[in-house]
Amino acid sequence: xxxxxxxxxxxxxxxxxxxxxxxxxxxxxxxxxxxxxxxxxxxxxxxxxxxxxxxxxxxxxxxxxxxxxxxxxxxxxxxxxxxxxxxxxxxxxxxxxxxxxxxxxxxxxxxxxxxxxxxxxxxxxxxxxxxxxxxxxxxxxxxxxxxxxxxxxxxxxxxxxxxxxxxxxxxxxxxxxxxxxxxxxxxxxxxxxxxxxx
Numbered sequence: 001x002x003x004x005x006x007x008x009x010x011x012x013x014x015x016x017x018x019x020x021x022x023x024x025x026x027x028x029x030x031x032x033x034x035x036x037x038x039x040x041x042x043x044x045x046x047x048x049x050x051x052x053x054x055x056x057x058x059x060x061x062x063x064x065x066x067x068x069x070x071x072x073x074x075x076x077x078x079x080x081x082x083x084x085x086x087x088x089x090x091x092x093x094x095x096x097x098x099x100x101x102x103x104x105x106x107x108x109x110x111x112x113x114x115x116x117x118x119x120x121x122x123x124x125x126x127x128x129x130x131x132x133x134x135x136x137x138x139x140x141x142x143x144x145x146x147x148x149x150x151x152x153x154x155x156x157x158x159x160x161x162x163x164x165x166x167x168x169x170x171x172x173x174x175x176x177x178x179x180x181x182x183x184x185x186x187x188x189x190x191x192x193x194x195x196x197x198x
Contacts, residue, residue, distance in 0.1 A: 018077065018121045023114065025077035025089065025121055028065045032078055035085040037061040039106035046167030048143045049104045054167040075126075079105070079118045089118040091126050091135070099126065101137040101179075103149075115149040123153055127184050134180045138163065141173040154187045155179045 018025040028036065037058040040046070046054035053060060068076040076090035087105035094100075101122065105115055126132060137155055139146035155177035162171040 016125070018125055020117050020121050022081055023086075023117055023121070024080045024083075025118060026080065028068055028076065028078040028085075028088070030062065030065055032085055033058055033061040033065060036064065036078070036088070039085065039087065040104070042107050043167065044107055045104050047165065048140050048146060049102075049167075050163055050165050052104070052167060075122075077118075077122065079103075079114065081109070081114065086114060087118070089115075089122050091122060095136075098134075098136045099130075099132055101126075101135050101150075110145065115146070116152045119149055119153050123179065123184065124188075127181055132181070134178055137177045137179070138174040139177070140165075141175055147175055147177075150177045153179065154183050156183070 015027055037056060037060065040052055040056040040061070041054070042056075043054050046052040046056065068074075073094045074090055074092045076088060078085050079087040079089055085106075086109040087103065089101075089103040092100045092102060101119060103115055103119055103122075123135060126135060135155075137150050138161075139150060141160065156179070158176045158178045160173050161176055163174045164171045
């Protein structure tokens with residue numbers, strides 16, 4: 001079970017580099033602070049991301065990067081396209097029986113499929129590397145683009161809950177989603193057979 005995974009394993013996983021067709025996912029460093037602050041300091045992102053404050057300063061980015069260096073509660077990747085940071089994706093392990101996928105992209109990178117591509121890479125990494133039976137995620141009811149990313153990754157809607165958003169200073173309805181290992185495995189097998197047929 002996940003509870004038995006040592007902290008060191010999560011830290012080692014955080015230092016992995018994942019590559020997709022267009023993206024590289026790696027651990028954020030202090031050299032990324034300026035880029036992270038620039039991307040995250042947009043109210044449209046903060047209003048759709050539970051834990052991002054607004055305005056978002058370089059001090060917030062420093063705190064974020066330092067937190068990821070010693071965090072035993074999650075795995076965080078900086079998303080890069082053509083060696084330029086465009087967002088963040090990761091898995092929050094604070095609820096051991098319900099690890100949660102989270103992500104955000106800089107506004108100028110919306111609508112290009114980067115969120116789906118990055119999320120799929122982290123989902124594959126998690127199911128292949130850890131004994132976990134399902135992943136959770138969520139999207140504000142008022143954020144259909146994020147809901148679309150989750151559905152493209154195979155997540156299935158499981159209900160609506162109220163969650164607090166730091167930038168809003170209040171709670172708002174969130175569509176909750178769940179992806180089981182069996183659904184993920186079926187999608188992976190279907191994708192493999194489709195590729196073989198080409």
